[in-house]
Amino acid sequence: MTGFSLKIGAVDGAARTGVITTGRGEIRTPAFMPVGTAATVKAMYAGQVRELGADIVLGNVYHLMLRPGAERVAELGGLHKFMNWPHPILTDSGGFQVMSLAKLRKLDEKGVTFQSHIDGSKHVLTPERSMEIQALLGSDIQMQFDECIRLPASREDQERAMRLSLRWAERSRKAFQEREGRAVFGIVQGGDDRPLRVESAKALADMDFHGLAVGGLAVGEPQDVMLAMIETVEPHLPASKPRYLMGVGTPDDILQSVARGIDMFDCVMPTRAGRHGLAYTRFGRVNLRNARHAADPRPLDPESTCPAARDYSRAYLHHLVKSGEILAMMLLTWNNLAYYQDMMAGARKAIAERRYADYVAQCKDGWTQGEGA
RNA sequence: GGGGGAAUGUCCCGAGCGGCAAAGGGGGCGGACUGUAAAUCCGCUGGCUAAGCCUUCGUAGGUUCGAGUCCUACUUCCCCCA
Numbered sequence: 001m002t003g004f005s006l007k008i009g010a011v012d013g014a015a016r017t018g019v020i021t022t023g024r025g026e027i028r029t030p031a032f033m034p035v036g037t038a039a040t041v042k043a044m045y046a047g048q049v050r051e052l053g054a055d056i057v058l059g060n061v062y063h064l065m066l067r068p069g070a071e072r073v074a075e076l077g078g079l080h081k082f083m084n085w086p087h088p089i090l091t092d093s094g095g096f097q098v099m100s101l102a103k104l105r106k107l108d109e110k111g112v113t114f115q116s117h118i119d120g121s122k123h124v125l126t127p128e129r130s131m132e133i134q135a136l137l138g139s140d141i142q143m144q145f146d147e148c149i150r151l152p153a154s155r156e157d158q159e160r161a162m163r164l165s166l167r168w169a170e171r172s173r174k175a176f177q178e179r180e181g182r183a184v185f186g187i188v189q190g191g192d193d194r195p196l197r198v199e200s201a202k203a204l205a206d207m208d209f210h211g212l213a214v215g216g217l218a219v220g221e222p223q224d225v226m227l228a229m230i231e232t233v234e235p236h237l238p239a240s241k242p243r244y245l246m247g248v249g250t251p252d253d254i255l256q257s258v259a260r261g262i263d264m265f266d267c268v269m270p271t272r273a274g275r276h277g278l279a280y281t282r283f284g285r286v287n288l289r290n291a292r293h294a295a296d297p298r299p300l301d302p303e304s305t306c307p308a309a310r311d312y313s314r315a316y317l318h319h320l321v322k323s324g325e326i327l328a329m330m331l332l333t334w335n336n337l338a339y340y341q342d343m344m345a346g347a348r349k350a351i352a353e354r355r356y357a358d359y360v361a362q363c364k365d366g367w368t369q370g371e372g373a
Numbered sequence: 374g375g376g377g378g379a380a381u382g383u384c385c386c387g388a389g390c391g392g393c394a395a396a397g398g399g400g401g402c403g404g405a406c407u408g409u410a411a412a413u414c415c416g417c418u419g420g421c422u423a424a425g426c427c428u429u430c431g432u433a434g435g436u437u438c439g440a441g442u443c444c445u446a447c448u449u450c451c452c453c454c455a
Contacts, residue, residue, distance in 0.1 A: 037409050058408070096408040104410080117410040148408075187408090218407040226407095247408040268409045275412050276405085291402070322401095329412055 003181035004210050006242050006263070010352040014234065014261040017351045020211075020242055022088045022140045023181020024080065027055040029242065029263040030351075032254065032344045033090060034337055035271060038063045039073075039083040042271050043326075043333040046085040052306070052334075053341035056088040056140070058266050061133045062097040065123060066116050070136040078138030090266070091139035093130040093172070095146035095165075095187065095215065096247065107147065109164070127171035131184070135177050143213065143246075144172035146187045151220040158191030161216075162200050165189040173207050183210030185244060191216060192225050194232045201236035211242035214262070218248045227256055234261045251280060251343055251367070255360045258347055270336035275329040277321040280339045281309065284367040288332065293318040306338030 006029075009017040020027040034041045034049055037060040041049050049057060059079050064070060073082050080086055097114065098105060104115045111126030127145040134142040146165040149157060169186045176184040186204035190196030204212055214233055217226045230245065237243045244264035245257050254265050270280060279286040281301050286293075296314040304310045308331040320328035343363065350359030 033408095035409065042409080043412085060409080063409080090408090092408045094408095097410090100408095101410070143408075146408095213408080215408065244408090249407045253407070267407050268411090269407050272406060272409065272411065272413085276414095277412095278406080287404085289403085324412070326412075 004183040006211070006240065008239075010354070012351045012354045012356040013259065015258050015347075015351045015356045016261065016263070017348045018242075018263060020263075021181075022183070023179070024086065024088045024140050025055065027088055027264075028348060030254075030258045030344055030347055031055060031264050032340045033058055033264060033266040034340075035266050035268045036083065036085070036089075037268075038067070039079060041333075041337070043275060043329045044271075044337065046083055048334065049085070049337065050087065052338050053345060054087075054337070056090055057085060059083075059089050059091045059137060059139065060094070060097075061091055061130050061137075062094040062101075062114065062125065064137060065094075065125070065133050066118055070133040074136040074138070080138055088140040089138070090141035090264075091134045091137055091143065092246075093127075093134065093143040093145040094125045095143065095148050098146075099148040099150055099219065102150075109167075111145070111168075112147075127168045128175040131172055131175040131177070135179075140182055141211070142172075142176060142182070142184045144169045144184065144186050144209075146189060146215055148189070148216050148219065149191065151192055151216075151225075153191055155191075155193060158189075158193050159196055162189040162191070162196050165215075166200060166203050169204055169207060169209075173209060185209055185211040185213050185242075187213045187215040187246065188233055188237075189216045190229075192221050192229060194229070197229055197233050198236060201233045205236055205238055209241070211244060211264075212237050213244040213246050213264075215246045217245065218253065223253060223256070226253070227260065230257055230260045230262065237261070251340070251363070254340075254343070255347065255363060258351075259356065259360065270340045271333050274333035274336040277328065277332065278336075279309075279317070279332050280336045282339070282363075282366045283369050286314070288314065288317045288321045288328075290318075300335055304335075304338060305342070306335055308332070308334040309338060 003023050005021050007019050018029045020029060033056045034054050036057040039059060041057055073079055076082050079089055098112055104117055106113045111124055114123045116123060130145040145168050147161045149161045186207055186209040188200045188204060190200045217229055242263045245262045247267055248265055249267050277289040279288055279300050293314040298314055299312060300309040302310055346359060350356045
């Protein structure tokens with residue numbers, strides 16, 4: 001299959017820059033992909049997300065299958081047109097919901113039966129159906145259907161979920177409809193068990209996926225365990241293909257993972273935290289709910305290119321947050337995504353200039369400065 | 374002038390009808406958030422020499438082993454009739 005490829009640019013240690021080419025455009029890596037679960041990056045216009053530097057966003061099989069329905073989206077011309085985002089879209093298979101909605105589903109070899117969190121109706125998701133839905137949505141990067149489990153978990157559960165995910169990987173790969181410029185990624189599982197992780201990665205590497213993801217991390221384990229798992233798995237992930245760390249993470253998680261060879265990230269952190277009153281800045285996290293900002297005339301970051309960070313006082317943002325105003329969520333989400341994208345742009349530049357370690361040190365330095373500036 | 378009703382924790386609303394440091398909310402203060410059931414969730418919000426003690430329910434008395442709860446008077450506010 002052609003039309004989907006990764007071209008490696010610079011390498012600095014295990015960190016690397018590159019460009020992923022898809023049928024709908026290029027993705028500069030390391031990349032942060034804003035999460036747009038329900039066909040919207042919450043509180044943002046698609047155009048805004050693009051302007052911040054995002055090359056790709058996520059959509060979600062489970063949520064879009066329930067509402068408005070994959071067939072409906074297809075009838076309307078696909079997800080890109082539906083949400084007015086003409087650039088690449090990666091769709092999650094619903095594997096994360098196997099964990100997050102564990103109370104509302106039943107799992108067996110064939111797949112997962114979800115009870116809709118919206119109206120209680122039953123919906124069966126199999127690897128085949130997940131691939132079909134992702135195709136209907138018009139996804140550029142489809143994810144295999146997997147079973148993501150929470151940590152800590154018993155070795156038995158980790159092994160069982162990993163093996164099931166491998167079998168589902170084969171079925172997903174087989175069900176994927178080859179299309180010019182489109183890809184399907186496998187997902188490494190195995191919890192916090194090194195041998196299981198290695199086994200999973202090796203098996204997936206032989207399945208002819210267009211890229212591989214590391215899943216089932218940042219699900220309850222400490223950061224050092226997560227990083228150890230990445231280091232364990234990385235040598236077994238084909239260097240010529242994109243490596244995607246699913247659902248991660250905090251700015252520090254991301255920089256640390258880039259240093260260990262990861263190319264792609266997604267996380268709800270910047271969007272959700274933004275809606276909850278938390279701003280990410282070069283100077284660390286700023287909880288705008290805190291009373292100490294009530295009379296602070298300073299913007300979050302006077303030197304940011306993002307108006308949300310530059311043109312509004314912390315006092316005003318505090319007021320908006322305390323008042324429950326919609327604009328608070330819009331501005332803080334905007335600020336956070338801007339920070340994440342700027343951080344990624346900085347990482348790409350630093351790797352290209354072979355000074356990534358310095359860049360990370362510099363970022364960490366800024367975060368610990370507190371909220372100065 | 375006559376009749377009826379209400380006053381609750383030092384921010385507000387408000388449950389309570391003999392065992393109460395006193396339900397709930399709001400507000401306030403703080404925390405969490407990692408492939409989004411999230412504009413959500415979780416703490417704290419009388420004092421202390423703390424598994425106990427002290428001071429609180431308009432004010433002052435009284436009944437009772439025990440009173441936010443019952444009785445009397447007073448104060449303030451509200452409603453109805455003149």
